[in-house]
Amino acid sequence: MIEVYLILIALAVVLSMYRFFRGPTTADRIVAVDIMTTLTTGLMVLFALYYRRAIFLDVALVYAVLAFLGVITFARYMEGGL
Amino acid sequence: MVKRILAIVFILIIGFWMAKALDQVPFGQDRMLVGKYYLEHVKEETGAVNAVTAVVVNYRGFDTLGEVTVLFIASTGVAALLWRKKRKRTAKTEGSVVLTTGARLLLPFIMLFGVYIFIHGHLTPGGGFPGGATIATAFLFLYLAFTVYEVDHKIFEPLEGLAGVGYVTVGLIGLAIGGYFLFDWIWQTWGIGKENIGRLLSAGFIPIIYTLIGIKVGTELTGIVDNMIKEPEEGGQ
Numbered sequence: 001m002i003e004v005y006l007i008l009i010a011l012a013v014v015l016s017m018y019r020f021f022r023g024p025t026t027a028d029r030i031v032a033v034d035i036m037t038t039l040t041t042g043l044m045v046l047f048a049l050y051y052r053r054a055i056f057l058d059v060a061l062v063y064a065v066l067a068f069l070g071v072i073t074f075a076r077y078m079e080g081g082l
Numbered sequence: 083m084v085k086r087i088l089a090i091v092f093i094l095i096i097g098f099w100m101a102k103a104l105d106q107v108p109f110g111q112d113r114m115l116v117g118k119y120y121l122e123h124v125k126e127e128t129g130a131v132n133a134v135t136a137v138v139v140n141y142r143g144f145d146t147l148g149e150v151t152v153l154f155i156a157s158t159g160v161a162a163l164l165w166r167k168k169r170k171r172t173a174k175t176e177g178s179v180v181l182t183t184g185a186r187l188l189l190p191f192i193m194l195f196g197v198y199i200f201i202h203g204h205l206t207p208g209g210g211f212p213g214g215a216t217i218a219t220a221f222l223f224l225y226l227a228f229t230v231y232e233v234d235h236k237i238f239e240p241l242e243g244l245a246g247v248g249y250v251t252v253g254l255i256g257l258a259i260g261g262y263f264l265f266d267w268i269w270q271t272w273g274i275g276k277e278n279i280g281r282l283l284s285a286g287f288i289p290i291i292y293t294l295i296g297i298k299v300g301t302e303l304t305g306i307v308d309n310m311i312k313e314p315e316e317g318g319q
Contacts, residue, residue, distance in 0.1 A: 055206050062199070062212060065192055069219050069226075072181070076226045081175040082311060 002050045009043050030074045037067030130204035130285040138209065139288045147249065149211075150295060154246060157302040160309050169312040173229040185227035192220040200296030204285035210292040214299025221304040225311055233308055238301050245298035252287055252294070 013036055020032035041064045048056035076082055114121075120133055120141065130136040138146050177185075199206070200213025224231045256265030279285075 058199070058206050058208060061195065062208070062216060065195065065216060065219060069223060072223070072226055076175075076177070076181075079175050081173050081177060081226065081229065 002046055006043065006046055006050065009039050009046065013039050013043070026078065030071060030078075033074075034067070034071045037063070037070070041067065125279055128285060128288065129279050130288050131279065132204050132206065132209075134207075135203045135209045135288055135292070136285070139203075139291050140286070143253070143291075146291075146295070147253070150246060150249060150298060153299060153302050154242075157242075157305050160306050164309045164312075166314040168315050170315060171229060171232065171311060172313045173311075176229055177227045182227045185223050189220055189223060192223065193217060196220065196296070196300065200292045201289060203292035204288045210295025211299055213292070213296040214301075215303060217296065217300030218303030218307065221300075222307050225307060232312075233304055238305060242298055242301040242305065245294045245301070248294045249291060249298070252291055256287075 016032050016035045016039070020029050020036070023029045023032060041060050044056065044060035044063060048054065048060065073082075120137055124130060124133045124136045128136040128140045130140070176182075196213045196216030196219070198213075199208040199216055200210050203209035203213070221233060253265075259265060
């Protein structure tokens with residue numbers, strides 16, 4: 001059952017990759033990266049379930065923090081706050 | 083166009099060559115020699131449950147010292163390259179209320195999480211370097227949210243140096259007690275925490291060294307961010 005979810009989320013990442021490569025504006029690409037990082041966090045949690053290792057959840061937590069900060073950095077750069 | 087085609091052909095040749103070489107390596111087979119020793123002896127020799135941190139800090143501690151030195155040189159190099167007497171932040175746009183309030187609320191959580199990662203280096207994935215990077219992330223968040231924020235350099239740079247000196251001191255104590263540099267004196271001679279492998283107070287000097295590395299990496303990356311985000315004042319040198 002988990003495999004189905006893994007494939008679905010991986011498919012969603014590939015689909016948002018389309019917006020990343022084609023997106024006409026920079027904001028489109030940043031939003032695409034934001035979506036991809038959020039999906040990847042979910043993917044990591046699912047992998048923790050798949051391998052039945054609770055310690056993998058730590059990695060997902062770190063990734064959530066870093067992904068959030070990355071998007072904030074790009075957004076601040078675009079509004080001239082750096 | 084010719085240049086690009088030539089470059090692609092060249093990369094393809096290199097890739098084919100490397101794939102040919104990798105074909106000889108048996109993946110997924112039980113061919114480990116040193117790795118098997120680590121996995122079998124890591125618990126009674128170091129007390130750490132996380133084999134990676136045991137290898138990085140205990141078996142191959144000298145490499146970690148080199149890595150910390152590389153980071154220190156990077157931080158010092160950035161500071162030396164961007165050195166000016168009067169530098170301050172030139173950001174004009176204030177962060178939105180959501181961003182500043184979010185930074186205030188999230189900051190303790192990110193800090194606590196970074197400290198959690200480097201204190202539990204011998205139990206969970208991570209260790210000093212990811213923990214330090216997470217702490218630097220918290221400071222980056224402050225830099226992004228507030229246009230006038232600046233770290234206290236009187237505290238930060240001495241802390242960085244003290245953490246590095248602490249790492250070498252732990253190694254030198256090992257040299258004095260055990261006979262070689264970075265000898266795990268807490269585990270192998272005192273035997274503290276032999277009963278509770280897998281709990282917080284175990285694994286010899288790995289938590290101590292990872293705390294020092296975490297502080298050092300956190301302050302160093304924050305220093306790099308601080309140096310790169312500031313610009314010299316208009317007209318002034």
